[in-house]
Amino acid sequence: MSAASRKSDDPPDPARLSRLVVAVGENRDRAAFAELFGHFAPRIKTYLLKQGAEAGQAEEMAQEAMIMVWRRAESFDPAKSAASTWIFTIARNKRIDALRRERRPDYDPADPTLPPALVPAAPAAADRAAELTQQAERLAEAIRALPEEQAELVRMAYFEDKAHGQIASETELPLGTVKSRLRLALARLRKALNAGGREDA
Amino acid sequence: MPAYHPESELLMDYASGALPEPVALLVASHVSLCRDCQAEVARLEALGGALFDGLEGEAMAPGAMDHALARLEVTDNLEAASATTSPPSRAGRLVPRPLRDYLGDDLEALSWKTRAGVSEAALLTSFPGFRTRLLRIKAGTTLPQHTHEGSEYTLLLAGGFTDASGHYLRGDVAVADPSVDHRPVADDGEDCLCLAVTDAPLRLTGPVGRYLNFLARL
Ligand SMILES: [Zn+2]
Secondary structure, eight states: OOHHHHOOSOOOOHHHHHHHHHHHHHHOOHHHHHHHHHHHHHHHHHHHHHTTOOHHHHHHHHHHHHHHHHHHGGGOOTTTOOHHHHHHHHHHHHHHHHTSOOOOOOOOTTOTTSOOOOOOOHHHHHHHHHHHHHHHHHHHHHHHTSOHHHHHHHHHHHHSOOOHHHHHHHHTOOHHHHHHHHHHHHHHHHHHHHTTOTTOO | OOSSOOOHHHHHHHHHTOSOHHHHHHHHHHHHTOHHHHHHHHHHHHHHHHHHHTSOOOOOOTTHHHHHHHHHHHHHHHOOOOOOOOOOOHHHHTSOHHHHHHHOSOGGGSOOEEETTEEEEEESTTSTTEEEEEEEEOTTOBOOOBOOSSOEEEEEEESOEEETTEEEOTTOEEEEOTTOOBOOEEOSSSOEEEEEEEEOGGGOOHHHHHHHHHHHHO
């Protein structure tokens, strides 16, 4: 109800979050890390609680995930993902590892049998980074604009560790309905995902 | 580039982390061989990032950050150099890295069982509810006609095969649901190497599911 009263200061914008991760990666900047911690650690905790972690475990794992952010910040490439996306994947992998006790098979973007990807030159990488932070802003907007029944399914798909079939049995909706609502949601979100994207013809 | 891709739900479940490990392994292996799906997974992860950023944060315990900073001092010193991997053998080169992480470089070192032109090596054997196998099918072999108890995903790594649903080559993902009664034929010329993941009916739970499982075994 009173969501506004729980909000603290204005949240940092995506471009700032990316700069903060870069500052940690390049300079081991503790002030930047503190700001990232303030923004992301509580979200990681919420994410883990939604996935079934107990409160103490969620707290502990959120701290561990933020330590990974510190340690891996050098590998963060703002031309490849927004900071929130990068940290989401760290939290996701942490959950698979610690809560499900499974390995996360990550794909290899540099398979030797594939033709090499076109590596953009430096200015293009800066453009790409700017596109990604704009994409993050557009996405946040597009998610807010989704009809509630679609938004809820998308959140379930991402936050409740349920594959589509399980969502169907949980919501008591036919699998076809779950799929078609998610496809509708994705179709709406795609505009926000694609605009300006170079690989999306 | 592959012509047959995992359906978009599967890519979304891979991006969200909801897929069980055997299916995630198959998807990650396809995505390693498919630039289109790499771009799609990046988009679906961006969506995950935006949803994640939109979460209402749960307050951390007082002093959490100082605690984490103190742990940084320790972990910074412990950080191990990342292991350097030797280049894979020629056979290993056909196997995308996510799968190689499970199999090692030397396919011959796996314990293969051969029957009627088909060799199989099981992996992830202790993962409940799924059968995960590397299959090597002699060129030109027709597989015995069979139906599936669960869905079967097959990722082609070398050679090719044809069934009623299409002609599959390296990188392609074939999906057979329980209703499909199929009879794949391996292409002539080159042995067919593929990763097959079947979700067994073990996943059905509850009294009705158990009854169905019982019937399935009859
Ligand atoms: Zn693909």
